[in-house]
Amino acid sequence: MKEYYLVDKNANADLITNLENTKEVNKIIVFIAQQLNLDNEKQQEIINTQCIAERIELIIQFIKDEIEIVKAESKIRNIVRDQIEKRQKDIYLNEQLQAIHKELGTDKTNSEFEKIEKKLNQIKMPKETKDSMYEYLSKLQMMNPISAEATVLLNYLHVICSLPWNKNKKIKINLERTEKILEESHFGLDKIKERILEYLAVQKHTNNKLAGPIICLIGPPGVGKTSLGKSIADSMDREFISIPLGGVSDEAEIRGHRRTYIGAMPGRIIQKLSKLKYNNPVVVLDEIDKISSDFRGDPSSALLQVLDPEQNKKFLDNYLDVDYDLSQVMFICTANTLNMSTPLIDRMEIIRLSSYTQEEKFEIAKKHLITKNMESHNLTKKEIKISDGAIKNLIKHYTQEAGVRNLEREIAKLCRKATKKIINIEEHNKNNKLNKEEFKTIEITDKNLEEFLGVKKFLNEEASKKNEIGLATGLAWTEER
Ligand SMILES: Nc1ncnc2c1ncn2[C@@H]1O[C@H](COP(=O)(O)OP(=O)(O)O)[C@@H](O)[C@H]1O
Ligand SMILES: [Mg+2]
Structure with a gap:
């Protein structure tokens, strides 16, 4: 019983003197049974045992059992207590962190996560892509918000959210109106205007199913190639961006850097698209003949994927790391000369603009x-x-x-x-x-x-x-x- 009193902190250890002062065996046994809080069954068992020696053995067995139980209980209790303490510590630390953020003015993180989640919910993107974005988001929520990793991931999710994934602007094709707008903005250039009208007629007749060839306007400087691209966009009621390619020699400018690079960015196409509302703009790839290739890869081969209607459904920007569908974009290229790689020329329909008299x-x-x-x-x-x-x-x-x-x-x-x-x-x-x-x-x-x-x-x-x-x-x- 001394051992029992040692392990069970709830028992009244003073009572051990009572026990020491009691001389009669049966009284001792009754006292112990009370102390151990034995259930009725066990008490009955004791009464049923006639032989005193056996009775003592039985009660000793019960004491040993009880000691084991108490030991096990206290072990479990310790574990639970440790866990609760750890959780409380976490809560406490998090509270402290929040307070620090507030003090530093960086406490927008939580609402920012909510914003991203809201946007993600609204975006119509392929399911696998979306799932992995939710995964990134929950990973981000567990990171220290001021760590470099978290910043990178946050930027990444911002880019993802700002892209016009499946938002298609409904376009009403009206040849008469288009012709009028083109006529108002540019004098002459009849061949190219005619070609644009043909393109639109086909689009209207096939319900945008046929991916038209990519038009490349070739002509000397200042004859209206770039501005014509803008007018084409206006006349079709589409959004417009122009991507100057002059001097681009790094493949990453088209295809982006892997996210693991410091200061990684998506390629120019994705960068510009992320500023738009809809996924079917007119994109002018300006001065496509001025791209060059050097040790950093060949941007014109990256362009091949962009311009190929078969491949650009699954355009892979290294930064995004998920496929993006470029097939709704109407690409128009401009160049001064035909001085570019043959596969590139092969992908496009060349329209020449001559100099003006x-x-x-x-x-x-x-x-x-x-x-x-x-x-x-x-x-x-x-x-x-x-x-x-x-x-x-x-x-x-x-x-x-x-x-x-x-x-x-x-x-x-x-x-x-x-x-x-x-x-x-x-x-x-x-x-x-x-x-x-x-x-x-x-x-x-x-x-x-x-x-x-x-x-x-x-x-x-x-x-x-x-x-x-x-x-x-x-x-x-x-x-x-
Ligand atoms: N046929 C035209 N009608 C009206 N303006 C024109 C015409 N051709 C060129 N321009 C004007 O000339 C300027 C230069 O044109 P731009 O598109 O920048 O030339 P490019 O891209 O071929 O070098 C623009 O302001 C444009 O409006
Ligand atoms: Mg130009």
């Missing part, structure tokens, strides 16, 4: 560039007037190019100079309290063009003044092959 430039300037620049400079027809002679002079003597980019720049210069004049007059009138009506339209003509733009930059050459037999009037070199 002086007459075409005149029309473009009159119908588009002047109005555009007057609008952007907030000039009205009352304030500025550019005569036809001035435009022709401008084209002939201030620009010498295939496209109209310099022409546009010179027109912008005219608008700038005119605006300055107008402001000068306004201020002068105000200071001298003169009537507003004194203001006259600023007229730019053949005669006064030099006042605005300075001396002529290009003069007609001797040879083109008078035709002579056997005299070459010019020598041209182009990049085309």
Whole structure:
């Protein structure tokens, strides 16, 4: 019983003296039975045992049993207590961490997780992809939010959530409207406009089922390749992005870096797409002939996967690490020359844009560039007037190019100079309290063009003044092959 009192902390150990003072065996046994809290069955067993020696043996056995039970119980209790203590410690530490975050101003993490989860719930993406994203999210929730790993994972989930996975913009194809928009934005270029209308007609007739070939616009600088891409997007009521590829020599620019790299980012295509709402924009891959390849891989081979309608359903960006469907995107490429790899050329339908003649430039300037620049400079027809002679002079003597980019720049210069004049007059009138009506339209003509733009930059050459037999009037070199 001394041993029993040692292990059972609940028993009253003082009672051991009672036991020591008792001399009668039966009384001792009854006392012990009470102390051990024996159940009725066991008590009956004791009573049933007639022989005193056997009775003592039995009660000793019961004491031993009870000691084992008490020992086992206390062991279990210890384990449970340890666990509870650990949990309480965790809760306590977490509370502390939250307090620290609050103090540092980094306590947005929890609401951020909720936001990500909400977004994930809404996104329509393939089920396996979604499942793995939920897994990443729960992993992230267990990480220390200020660790580098957590930051990487958080950024990753942000990129995933911002991509327009299956959100398709409903497009109503209306050829008449498209034609009108293209006509309004660009003069001439009939071949390419016609091709766009054909493309749309096929799309409409096949319910967008047929993945059309990728169009590649080839032509000298400034003939409207990039801006035409934007107009095509507008005319089809699609979102528009342009991805400049000039100087890209790293495959990772197209395909992204693995997430394990420090500062890893998705490729340019995924980066730009993540800023959009819908997955069916028009994407202009600009200056596709200017990509080069070096030791960091070959970006043009990565582009092959992007441009191949069979493969781009499962475009794999290294950063995303899950397939992304690019098949709804309408790709348009632009290039100055055909100087690119044969497999790439093979994937595309080449449409050539030639340089503009002086007459075409005149029309473009009159119908588009002047109005555009007057609008952007907030000039009205009352304030500025550019005569036809001035435009022709401008084209002939201030620009010498295939496209109209310099022409546009010179027109912008005219608008700038005119605006300055107008402001000068306004201020002068105000200071001298003169009537507003004194203001006259600023007229730019053949005669006064030099006042605005300075001396002529290009003069007609001797040879083109008078035709002579056997005299070459010019020598041209182009990049085309
Ligand atoms: N046919 C055209 N009609 C109207 N504007 C044009 C035309 N061609 C070019 N432009 C204008 O010329 C500028 C340069 O065009 P851009 O598309 O940048 O040329 P590219 O990409 O071929 O080098 C743009 O402002 C565009 O609006
Ligand atoms: Mg361009």
